[in-house]
Amino acid sequence: MRFFLLVLFLSVTALVPARAGELQDLLQIHAEEVAKPSRRSVGMLLDDLVASGLPQVPRFLERWAGREVWQGPEGAFVFAEEDGDSLILEDIDDGTTQTVPDDGYTQLRPNGGVRRVIGSALVQFQLADPEISRRMAAVESIARRPAADQLAPLLASIEDEPDPALKVRKTQLANFLTARFGETAEARIAAISSLSSDTSVEARSVLNQILSRDEGVAPSEPEGNIAQILDPMLAPAAYYAQLVDAGFAPMQTTPAMIRAALEANIDGGTVGGVPLAQLNTDAARERAYAALAREGLAPPLVIVETRDHALGAYVFYELYDEKDPAITDAAAAALASVESRVALEQAADLALDGLSLASIYFLAAIGLAITFGVMGVINMAHGEFIMMGAYTGYVVQLFIPDYTLSIIVALPLAFAVTFGAGVTMERLVIRHLYHRPLETLLATFGISIALQQLAKNIFGTQARPLTSPDWLDGAWVISDVIQISYIRIAIFVLALLFLALILCVLKRTRLGLEVRAVTQNPGMAASMGINPDRINMLTFGLGSGVAGIAGVAIGLYAKVTSEMGADYIVQSFMTVVVGGVGNVWGTLAGASMIGFLQKGIEWMNPSNTLAAQTYMILFIILFIQFRPKGIVALKGRAAAD
Amino acid sequence: MHKSFISQNPSVLWFLAALSLFTLTVVLLSEATGTAMISTSFVKTLGKTLCLCLVAIAMDVVWGYCGILSLGHFAFFGIGGYAIGMWLMYARTETIVLDSLSGQVIPPTPQEVSDAIGNQIFGVVGSSEFPLIWAFADSLFLQLLMVVLVPGLLALVFGWLAFRSRVTGVYLSILTQAMTLALSLYLFQNDSGLRGNNGLSGLQNIPGFEQTPQAIISIVFFVASAVALAAGYVFFAWVVSGKMGSVIKGIRDNEARVRFLGYHVETYKLFVFTITAVVSAIAGALYYPQAGIINPGEIAPIASIYLAVWVAIGGRGRLYGAAIGAVFVSLLSSWFTGGGAPDINLGFYTIQWTDWWLVLLGVSFVAVTLFFPKGIGGLFDYLVRKP
């Protein structure tokens, strides 16, 4: 101690540089604390520093916490940077620099606890820092680790905040802090009530923290702000364990304990007077154990009845950490209101999810709807056309590294590739099988098996990436609950485009007219100079081409594998069948129904997507019972056969 | 009447003769008789192939004769396997558990035994509770009943729903495929009560015959499969040869005409659908003890599609065609995928059949559909009628 006093004396008098700065003076007064700060006592020093109002203080605090303050051989504090064996010194007050050998200088190393305290003292400076990025960082650091002492500086900084957005954020954060740490109950309740319309995760966590509670058990109802009295009979085993932990009751005798006790006390051929051979029922074992317990050879037998009796004698409760019931009531009310809003937003989010799934099904199924609905041809290789489109996208990206450009190239190319594949298949196989729908089904199975294996042989079994451009990364965040990724929006837009395009082709073009003519009466169409062969070929090509484009879209958000087509084929058929064959609107209705339904079922049982799919298929099977011709059914003679 | 049935269907006699000869040959050459010219594992393969023939015949009746392209019959086959597998697994685990518990001084309670069995069986899916569907697993008789009842009821309910609403043709195929998919997805879940994707295993060990060598067991199952196939063949040949055959072929060719003749078409379809489902399940119950393991992958829709492929390649509408198709394609498939087929070196590329077999199968299937809709069986007909 004496030594330190000496050092102090020396540093104040002789050894301080002639033009001693104000901060240096202040620091020298607390030199011991500055050199070796402790978490508990550093507060006083910080209070003094803040109270001094010196402009150098924030910078000093930062560098101190950053372990950039050194103490010179004469005890003076300097900012220093190591440079090999020498130090670049910077004066604390006037900022002059010089380079000296590091002999005699010691680095100040405040520990983590101290640095946190320094950090929170810094916050008030940072909140008013001229640099906006520093103010923002300060605000976010408060948001991450809110504490009572930050409320006052935060409130103080709001008024002079020049940036409007940050001002709003500061106000919001101050509101959160007031809700938790406000001085008066009225202020807190007002702040809490203002949170009842805020569905952000932050606001909900503030409310939950106010409502934090502890479970406990006592012989009678305890004092304090009771949140809830619990009924132990809802989960007797768990509550009894709590009772045992609290030391109020002996452990329940488990079958394993009974068994162990019996095994340890075998006396000739019997235990507790019961012959060993009879010990193959629980009742006999309990009898033997009870006998052992009576003789003091085992702890008392606690069976279910004993347990339930003990549970009835105690009160199980939840106690709020917050003492004031008015505040917890307000918080509970606010939370209830927030939660009902969150539920609404979740429903909206679910609807968005359903919509995006519906778009995917629509894209996957619309090509099928054209070939199946318009031509009556079932194409089991449709899924493989989707896969082919996705692989086309993958191959394009191998050659064109720019993702935006590659997608723009891939879409028409995928259409062209699958259009070609579709036309080839129609010419080689399907043409010979018109009016034999089951054989078409089989032949296209064969093609599907072959194509899948072929893809496996070419691209291998592992998943290939199809990377979306940067501007499709991320999500459109509407609130903490409602958000949707841009890719899904893009797929939705693509689906809409296709709906419009296909309607346009079928309703407004010569090709569409001819397709409809061939669909309704091939003989008559042929006699009017329409070549049904050509129309069938083009229709099939169109349907397959759309599958290719769907493949690129699906590949963007799911992995590209040789089996990806098979994953969609059953759903696609379901979409067409449920929607009603031969109708684009029907496919839209079918896709919407299946998309929303699947999301709905997944929401009810989120842990199990397999179960969701199972139930959905069962639902579809039942649905077809009631509307065998689908949602949009054709009536009359056209539907007869 | 019986005489006329056989005399009208000489193919039944030929089939039975060929099957008996084959069975006898295999038994004589197997390890069980000591000649050991056919390994036990190959006996199992042959026995399994006979079961596949039986399910193929059932498929032929429902598709080739009645015109219902069901993509669900391999699911019924799998259900049969699961039903018998539950007993096999339960009984064997029970033996093991009782064995290990018998060393203890204090005899186990029934609860302890059941817990230990549950732990052994369901430990892989993180459970030890017996699901409700295992309620009968301890009884061979009840579980054998399940082999018939569960797929029978499923087919009955599903068929009733589908036929009642006049779902036909490709719609029906897709609907049955959806049913199969739903079933396999359900079984893939860990909490389905059937061990999720682990499936049931160790089925080759027959409880009560732990000391019997697999050589003998394999021959017993082989002969049992042959007997089942023979019985199934005769039964279905009888069904399709009489007036019933006329009606169901009529339904295949022109459903409306049969309806306007006064037959309740839906009842007939339901009859055929259900009875073939039950036979498929019996075939499955014989197949999986020989395979040793069953998992949900076996039930996946693609399996039912392969079943249709066998029948189509073998030749629809003739029972022996279905049997030939099943034997031919399944043995060829295991030859190719098992690496039995020699690679073909094209100079710039070597065709490895493990990779290219499915491509070959797919393409030849398309070719059969296009050019030989009568399949291999059609070739037979041609040869028989020619002289």
Next chain:
Amino acid sequence: MAMLLEVSGVSVTFDGFRAINNLSINFAEAELRAIIGPNGAGKTTFMDIVTGKTKPDTGKVIWGEKNISLLGLSESQIAREGIGRKFQKPTVFEAQTVRQNLAMALENPRGPFAVLTHKKTARNAARIEAIAEEIGLIDSLTRVAGELSHGQKQWLEIGMLLAQEPRLLLVDEPAAGMTVEEREKTTDILRKAAKTRAVVVVEHDMEFVRRLDCKVTVLHEGAVLAEGSLDHVTSDQTVIDVYLGRGHA
């Protein structure tokens, strides 16, 4: 006279198109009747309604002495009630023999178990041969129906209807695509059949109708336009306007 089939006030609409419009028509026991009318007059839809293929929006279809409503019955039940139907295109089971075709149609129990355990009897064989004789296919019993000529297929189908022993036979354009001799034979078969049961023939061909020599009903736009002998209806001006006039123009 007691009516065998009474259709009254029946209407049916497909997508806004009224195929049958308040149609009322009756048939007596053992009557031969021809129904004519231009395309779209509702002839086939009328048959669909009677045989249960199409359910009408309104109206009644009453059958037999017990006045059963046919609207609640399925196609197969109606067929078992005694209504046989011949389609426009010959629909016989081409993969099966003539004998099998007829055997399937023979009046016998229709349940699957009865069919499964069905035994061939001399009586059934005799009935099959009698019908085959009647339709002129006695020498073709073992032939596969697919090998028959177009006319023979038509006769086989009529034979199958006769084997059903119906009380009402609905025959849709039996003479289409037949040679003159075949038509004559068809006329004979139908007239003979009409002695013991009601036979309703839908036909386009006036010559054929004339040869049937029976009461004629003219349908137009889903309703009865005229009824009577052929000479009577062909002299009716409205009929000439809507059908004959246009047909012969």
